[in-house]
Amino acid sequence: MSDHIQHLIDLSTNVEAAGSAAGALRQWLLATEVVGDSPDRQGHYVPGPRWATAVSAPDENAPFGTVEIHVGRQRYDAGEAWQPLECASCGHSPSIDSVEDIEAVLEQLFEFGEAWGETGEPTVACEACxxxxxxxxxxxxxxxxxxxxxxxxxxxxxxxxxxxxxxRARLGVRMLVIDERL
Incomplete structure (x- = not known):
């Protein structure tokens, strides 16, 4: 069985404000009972009594996972669930017709992640529009x-x-959702 992680990544909050924003988010998750009020030894939360309000098609029989709140500069990626980029303006996405195309897209995604970690969020121009x-x-x-x-x-x-x-609205930030498969 592989792991599935849904990351909600705040793209706006600076490192100085991240701790207080995390505290406010934690309090909201507790108040809405999306998470339970007792974290485990690692500080992770289990789903609370109202966990199903956060998900579509809740699976009552699924094994319950955890919620982790991360503070501090960290890189996230989709693992095996990667996708090619799609332009938000025109919808262009690179064609993937061969192993070489896959390798080129993965290399580009790796380079974008490295650049983001070193110098900040990269700006990417669409090759079509x-x-x-x-x-x-x-x-x-x-x-x-x-x-x-x-x-x-x-x-x-x-x-x-x-x-x-x-x-996103509670934090008042740009947010990216990444589904990660391990």
Whole structure:
């Protein structure tokens, strides 16, 4: 069985503000009972009594995972669930017709992740329409660096768009969701 992690990565909060933003997010998750009030020894939370309000198609029989709140500059990626980037303006995405195409896309994603970790979020221009956007604004972005993230590890169902939008609004930030498969 492989692990599935849904990362909600804050792309805006600086490292100095990440701790207080994480505390506010933790309090909201506890108040809404999406997570239980007793973290495990690693500080991870289990789903609370109202966990199903955060997911679409909740699986009552799924093994319950954890919620982890990360503070500090960290890189996240999709692992085996990577996707090619898709331009948010025109929808262009590189064609993947061969192993060489896959390797080229993976190399580009790796380079974007490395650049983000070293110098900050890269701006990427679409080869079709020429529109340049920060990497986190591209559909299918499979890598990101952030100072605050909440990860739903082996959660019993996919998070709803409404839940993600609520977290984004509560934090008041740009946010990227990355589904990671290990």
């Amino acid at each position: 020429g529109k340049a956007r920060p990497l986190g604004d591209w559909r299918g972005a499979s890598t990101a660096v952030g100072n605050l993230a909440v990860s739903f590890v082996n959660w019993p169902g996919p998070l709803t768009d409404e839940f993600v939008d609520t977290v």
